[in-house]
Structure formats: C-alpha cells, structure tokens
Amino acid sequence: MVVIPLGLIVTVCVVDVLAPPHIHLGPLLVAAPAITVAFAGAWLTALMGALAVAAQVLIGVLRGVLTTANIQAQIAALVIVSTICVTVCVVRDRRERQLHRVRSVAVAAQSVLLQPLPTRAGPLRIAGLYLPAEEEAELGGDLYAAARTDHHSTRLLIGDVRGNGLAAINNTALLLGAFRAAAHRQATLPRLAIHLDGAFRWDTSQWRSQDEQDTTEDFATAIFLDIPDHDPVVHLITCGHPPPLLLRGNHLTPLTAEASHLPIGFGGAFGISAYDVQTFPFEVGDLLLLYTDGVIEARNADGVFYPFTERAPEWTKDDPDELLRHLQDDLLAHVHGHLNDDAAVVAIRRLAV
Template identity: 50%
Template sequence: MGVRRSLAELRSEWRTGHLLVLLPLGLIVLISVVDIVISPDIHLGPLLAVAPAITASFAGTRLTALVGVLALVAQILIARFHGGLFTANHLTQIGALALVTAVIVAFCRIRERHGRELTRVRTVSDAVQRVLMRPLPEHAGPLRIATRYLAADDEANVGGDLYAAVRAGPATRLLIGDVRGKGLAAVGDAAALLAAFRELAHRHEDPAQLADALEASYQRHLAEVADAGQDVRENFATALVLDLPDDRPVIRLADCGHPPPLLLTPAETRLLPVHRAGPPLGMGDLAPVDRRTEEFAFPPGSTLLLYTDGVTEARNRDAVFYPLPTRAARLTPAATPCEFLDRLRRDLLGYVGGRLLDDAALVAVGREE
C-alpha cells in the first residue's frame, strides 16, 4: 500500500509539473553531454545539482528525489567516461551531489509538512468564518447587499471585524463592528457580539435601544471572560447599528464610536454627518451613555457603504491614509453592490501595495429603484 501510494503521489506531481520538469531533465542531458565531449580536465558534473534545486521550486519531495537520482546516474556515467568511477575526484563529486540532493529533498519534505499545517489552519479559519460571519442575503426587501472581508493575518480569514444582517418584519437590521485586536485573538469577542445582535435585533426596532441592549450583553460577556482570568480592561468594540425599513427610503442608525457610513448617490458621495455618536460597546461604565437614533435619506438608486477602520487607516508607501470618499466616488457608477466592492477591493489593495496591516470589512447596500 505504501509503494502504491508513493507511486500515485509521484504521478500526481508529474501531472502537475510535467512541462516544467522538462527543464531540469534537459539540463541533466545537456550538462552530461557537454562534460563528456569536452576536455577531461574540465568538470561540469557539479552543475548537475542545479536540476534537483530547480525541481524543488515547483514539485514535491518525490519528483525532486527522482530528478536527484537521475542527476546522480548522470554523474556516474560522466565518471565512467572520464577515467573511472573510483577516482578520488569523481567519488568526491558523486558524494557531494548526493549530499546536496539529500538536503534539497529534506527541505522539500519540511516545506510540504508546513504547507499541510497551513492548509489545516486555513480550513479551520474558513469553518469559523462560515459559522460566525454568515453570508448576508443578496436581496432583502428592496435592498441588494454585498460584503467583502480582508483579513490581516495570512493564516486566518476571520478576525475582529464583523458584520451581520437580520430581517425583522418589513425591515432589515444591520450591524458592522470592529473588536479591539485582530486575527484569531479577537474571534471570541466578535462571536459574542454577533450572537447577541442576531437575538436582540428581533426585539428592538429602534437602533439606539438595540445598541443599548448590545452594550449590556457585551458587558456580561466581558465579565465572564474576566472571571476566567483574562484581562479585559481594554476590550471594546466600535459598531454601527442600522435599521433600513422597506416602506421608507431612509437610514436609521446609532453610532457606537464607529466610522460614519458613506452614501453614494447619482449626485454626490458623502459621509453621513452623524452628530450623536456614543462610546464603543464595552465602555459604557466609563461615562454616561446617551445614544440617539439618527435618520438620513436613502433614495432609490443609492448605495450605502459600511466599513471598518482597516479601510480608512490603510496607508500607501508614503504613509498617506486611504482617502475613501474620493476613491469610492471614482468607482461609481457600478452595476451592483457586488461589482462596486470588487472595484473598491482592488483599488484599496493596489493603494497599499497588496497587503493590509489590519483587518478590514466592507458592506455595500444598494436600494433598488
């Protein structure tokens, strides 16, 4: 069974890189022929180490080992043509090539093991994301919704940024938030906040009242975590709580220390002027909280963009923050919220050079005509 498995994996590696493997095989043939036909005082055999080294860049352990064995066979043939196999010079070359091949194969084996571990981590993080960050509905009443999540950690696709949507009667209630921290360390707090929102969104129509209920729930969560021995003195979450009724083209929101939404209409692109922002969730004990619901027009044909500070605090090589309103205005009009977020994601990653230093979440909501 072990031999069959090894042969099957070798065939799989061959199919994956069968064209690229022609390069190291061609080098083995070329180096061997040139070494044999030129002067016996010139030794090109050590160059055969290039063949397994090149193979390791695109193939796995077994194919790399096979190419290394072929290189050793070629070195032995060269030795036979140049004065015998057992001369000190040829034995040294064969030994050195065998040692280099063994090191390269060992490196491939370690790389494959790390690759499998990384795949397992990503599989777990994908499962966590599917459980916590349930996909938002593409249609909710007169609304069209799209989301994008950009994690700062390569190993994880979920972190401290969060969003959720709940249909409550003839309205859609939305939450977007940012838990302090990033990556897997913030997942627990994000999970608690998302679970509370999905339960409480059906009980409170007013966004300010819903935000107060989330504050109480989040405080209970932090108390439980503190009882378990974790330091939660600096744990908090910024959030926006929104209610978008089907029968009225308005945005009703309560701001808990979160960046204001961006409204894109055919006439203009502007940040909503939120005047009554309260403190982040989890900080209600530090000061009196008087959250108020604010209302803004949401005309048909417009797009509402919700985002986390991983977007607005992204910097380019000159340390200049990403100018979201200006850049977003250049990307409209887009046919759908999904298309708009695809354009915005490409523009953001291009601005920062391909990598964000903090998690970023984007939610685009379009109101149909």
C-alpha cells in the same frame, strides 16, 4: 521547469565526455536535484537525483575513471545531496499539508462567524467586503451582519473591535452572536444597542478580577441601522463609528449623527440607559456605504490616506458587488497590497418595492 534540470544533466554529460581529460564538469550535476526541490515534490526530486548519479556513473565509465577516488567521491556527494533534497521535500510537503488544513479551518470559522451578507433583503441589494490586514488571516476585529425583522425591515450592524489577534476575534464572535440572537426580535434599535452593550461588558469581564477589569479596555465602535421596506428612510444609532456615506447620483453626503454615543462596552459603565436614533432619507436608487476606519485610515508609502470620499462617487452607478470590487482593487493599489488595519465595507442600494 523539469526541462531545466534535465537539460543540465544532458549538457554536463555531453561536455564532460567530449572535453579534454583535465576538464571535469561532473560536480555541476549536483545542481539538478537542488533546482528540482524548488518547484517539485519528493518523487520528482528523487528521480532527478537518481538521473544525476546515473549520469556521473556514465561519465566515469565512458572516460574510464569509474574506479578512481575522485569519481567515487563525486558519486557519493551526489547521493548525499540528493537524499538531503528529498528529505527537504518531504518535510516541506508535510508542512504545506498542515498549513492547508489550518487554512481550511480558518475558512470554515470565517463562514460561521462572519457569515456572508444576503444579496437581497426586501427592497435592498446588499454586498459586503472584508479585507484582513494580516496575510493569510481570514478574520480579524472588523465585523458586519444583517437580520430581517417581523416588522418588514432590515437591520444591519457594522463594527470594529479594539485590538487584534485572538482576543479581537473572540470579541467579534461575541458581538455577532449577540446581534444575530437579538436583532430579529428586539422591538427598537435602542433596546438592541443596550442589549449588545450589556452582553459585551458581561462576557468580556465575567472571569476577570476587579484589577484586571480596571486595566483592560475591551470595546467596539459600531453602527446599528434599521431600514424599513416601505418607508424611504434609514434609522441609525452611532457608537463611536465613522458615519455612513449616502450617495445619490454623484453627490455624497455623510450621515453624521447629532449625538455619537460611546463605543459598545462603555455604555453601561457610564450609566447610559438610552440611545438616540437618527433618521435620514434613503430613497429608491440611493446607495449607502458602511465602512470601518481601516478604509479611511489606509496609508500608502508616503503616508497619504486613501481618498475614500473622493473615489466612492466614481462608482455610484455600479451594482453593489461591482462597486466593492472596484473599491478593493483601488484600495489595495493605494497601499501597494499591504493594509495597516483590517477593513470592511458594506454597500446597500434601495430598489423599488
């Protein structure tokens, strides 16, 4: 890229010196620092500006017109434009450094809140994928987490908090913290669901007046799963969330619960004191896909939803990490790189103990 402004300076010098007296290409030298500012920093931009000024002085000397008002005006214009370009570079570089620091904080926050899932938990091979809808965002309203229990089982949570922005991130952090604090010690899945529902309602309403509580609806759809190590089944509680998909070979089965409970945050308000646990077979070699509605409701420019249940069986034989890589590429290609909502997917394969 540096060759472009340098070549422009050399070309203008040669042509302007060899051209007839009535032809003046010196004003084109202003393009050299203007082009450099697009790809380089302040020092290189200043260098190109200085070379452009030096070239204009050289042209004036060789043509014997250095003392004329026209050449002096051109030199002054080059100095002013070069100074402006350097100033723009300095401001831009400062803002880029600030943005880099903000991104670093965002990445650190994501690593604390949405911690990576373990690649192995007992006989399970696990992989997670999170795709934020907002560009440059690292965390939104979708969430997932896993925990081991003392009963030789793995518990997982996947959920989708209502809304977006800072409020959604705050509620996401609340649910993840409550799950990590309780998942390993709660005796049953229903007790875990009751605990999270109560913690969510209490924390999101403790500082609000009664009027604010009546007009504000904070809730999250979620699925709680418990997968024992030595029993080929999966236990789950569904709270308004899309059903998991069980892939066995090329056959796909939605694990639709007989009773889907209200989202987290509504249970206690409606007097729900018990949660029904559904049990489904989950054998060695089976693959379980958990996902949020950002996947199945992703639309392309023509308004066509992403065919998740049609595409998923194509990657059944893949490793969970490889499957999610295929899914990410295919999903982003379907929406042309622009998701309307955050999307999260968790892939779990049961291996032999």
